[in-house]
Amino acid sequence: MKKRNHFKRIFIAMLLVFTFGVCSQDYFVQVKAENYADAAPEIQPASANGLKILFDNTHAQTAGAADWVIDGAFSDYANGLANEGYYIKELRKNSAITYSDLSGYDVFVIPEANIPFKATEQAAILQYVENGGSVFFISDHYNADRNKNRWDASEVFNGYRRGAYSNPTQGMSTAEAASAAMSGVVSSDWLAANFGVRFRYNALGNIDATNIVASSQCFGITQNIDTVAMHAGSTIAIINPAVAKGIVYLPNNLTTSNKWSSAVDQGVYNNGGVAEGAYVAIAKKGLGKAAFIGDSSAVEDATPKYKKEETGGTKTTYDGYEEDDDAALLLQLTDWLAEKESYTSFSQTSISLDTATALYSFETPSLSTEPATEPWASPSASYKWYDTTTFAAGSYGYTTTSGGGTGTVGDTTYSFGVPTQIIAGQELPLTIYFSNLTPNTTYTNYKVGAYTTGGTQVGMFKEVNGRWPSTYGYSSTFSITTDSSGNATKSLVFKIKSGVSGTANMRLKKGSTNVFTDTITIG
Template sequence: MKIVKVLGSTLLASMFIVTTVHSAQATTAEQSEATSGQQTILFDNSHGQTAGAADWVIDGGFSDYADSMKSQGYQVKELDGQANINEDSLSGAKTLVIPEANIPFKATEQQALVNYVKNGGNVIFISDHYNADRNLNRIDSSEAMNGYRRGAYNDMTKDMSSGEKNSKAMQGVQSSDWLSQNFGVKFRYNALGDLNTQNIESSENSFGITKGVNSVSMHSGSTLAITDPEKAKGIVYAPENLSSSQKWSHAVDQGIYNGGGKKEGPYVAVSKLGKGKAAFVGDSSMVEDSSPKYKREDNGSSKKTYDGFKEQDNGQLLKNITEWFGKSDDATSIKDSGVKLDEKTPLLDFEQPENSTEPQKEPWSQPEEGYKWYDRSTFKPGSYGSEQQSGGDNTSDNGGSGDSDNGGTNDAPSTSGDASFVLPQDVQPNEPFKVTVKLSGFEKNTTVNDLSVGIYKDGGQQIGSFSNDGSTFGNPGYSAKQSVKTDDNGTATLTLTAKVSDDLSGANIRLKQGSKAIATQSLD
């Protein structure tokens, strides 16, 4: 049996105020003493890097990565705000890390990044698979970084509401192919599944970046296209001869474009521009760790992240990129660097910006009621940027990682109970099974009304149907309202008959009372 324990949703983390730019907590007293001679690495957190299940901050889901930089002698700081990438904010920084942006870069920000690198700065762009639209603004990280939205090259705001179009976040945003034009590389819109790869360039042909790196992992990531081999070079590639079954199970198109290997494009690439350097990674999974800090901004539930930084040789690869950034280099292009040049990556017709197509109407699911991705005043307490910003619970009892269902306001009696879910070990699509919900910590000898259970995929798609008679099932969605009576210990058991329309990969289960979320947990 699969048993999942969930903490009650009423537990609140302690509140604190965060300054606009602050240092990550040092691992030792010596490292915490920032000296005037220390170089600074900035992590951008002004482009939706904490939306949805993401927690890509220096003291949360990217803390292992930040700690590795501190161990190399750098001071690590966070860049927060809106449209915060400019000449002033980048001044004095050795490197800028851009984790999985979900808010597009303004034309002025793009130019600031180009100027920053040309003048000797370094940038690492960390993206993810296509349709990883964590804030449901129709713009994924690959699109934000490439500079245009798939199927909306002529108008980045296609199908957006007036509130979205007129938001500060969308002012000064212009479609362009800026990443390819300036750095010779672009993120592809493919989506590869769970893979380990040893298809890696030699240390001699990768500026030493692959020294000690024998294997790198990928979990639902993308590759890149080398569009100008004189500017960009592939470092790590997906395995050769991938089959269609090795695409990500939720890919919205063919998922794998050229069968893997070098024709699929690099999974990790680098670029030279002027006096500076850039690196590109197609998957946030290889960078993250299992210590999320914040609640979800759309519904306030807990997040669950994973120890990708510790998998394979991921951490070593990232440390080597940081080391490469720190080395002096007179070459102003890959061509001038003396390494073997790549071939251009063969592109499909729809990968040309003006020919790009939208596989299905976006957003992929409807945002929570009242949540506006561009307005932090709508963010739930405990989320990054909310009015009641606080750290989340970093224990193993984290909530669902991709829930788009809203806990909402509490229109039911106040509760402080916990819940655990018991499901069969091997749940198959369209096969009925029993779900047992064990409640504890409720008021003794009382009836708890208005309970319902839902099973849904990351992004909010409901896949669970429930039956009152064991044979007739409704449409996917929450179960009919249920009532249970607690015993002398404040515990009760609720058992439902359910079936799911898809496998449980990327699925979550939630118990609600009225519109209040009592417990949520990932089933993946």
């Protein structure tokens, strides 16, 4: 069969730069720095088709061995889409997803989310789809918990943790449960209730999915598709056949020998085939659509960008996108998602409807059980999945205090989180950390500046989504509100005046009082 053309990345070696661009014959990709406060990577197609695709990077898509970003190990997929004329951008922020984040895009791709969605985020995604947007949920096998927070992508997408339906923070420390990441997380059967599917807990090994639904029965998505690869993945139960349909299935007659070697239960639930659930499925909701796949292996490529956030180790990813008919299926599936259609359920079309997947009692959300202790391995003592200041150098979100630590005034501790490499003239993220303050209290009248010997102001500061001031000097005043532990953070964007090198002082003031000063080194 003839597959669509796509292009390999040519900038694998450039892992820790702040701004660079790479040209191919059909698109231009601009890659920014390594923190949510920096401008997000985007790919501008040479011949635009007028459609836009947004990739989520707000739910630990780079945790552990994952590197599911458009300028990393999902770049082949992103570049393949750009080659077809799609504009591609990463969603990069440190706050909850809102409808306004999504409304300007035709498709929202969610690679393996490892931090659960808040109820407000679920509502925003649902509103987006009902109004005509489409979502692509890329999951993995059960217990693929990349950041060791007890949630894997299938659980995040479903809306609840296996064995923890009554308490989504079950087993977490007080700090984990009270973290901003877990605030607003509520258990529900969200995916099944709204999109008619649920990711199963199974975990299957290396299998070629050759049970392909005829293209005439799935809007042409599977045209010329013969085989889709799985390398440790799950399947998708069809809960509501009126709105959801499987389009790729695993072979029949699978046995326990086909399970993933580290599966925590029987791994293979119903001997493969249609009874096992779909490997790839689609759904129709309101004016929009959704698609689902039970393994990220079919999407990834071998060009990871970041280091592992817990250890700083090098990631190894694989050319799954190049395997079998994976690339062709992904592009055709995305084309279908991007096409606007007015019908609101598959029962309004001519395709045949599925039969609902038969499930075990332990797959009922409120009756689910946890067959093995979570997380699958204990994180290192210094690593906290919900706190980017504990991340290793080279990982996405990593910050460090350049001047050598924190400053304490009375019982209050302050520190600056800045990139390891500060380049004059570059837009860079700044996070100011506050601790040991009065819990649940708002403090006002802070400002921050940067100056060289003699007091010359060389820093310019703005809110993450704000405008730059006209002169170098102290930032506008800002306030913070502490959490129940007396901690708070403030995120800004800063740049040092072009031409400045050596060292400078960064200072935090409250009113006219100097509360903390640290030294930064400018390269």
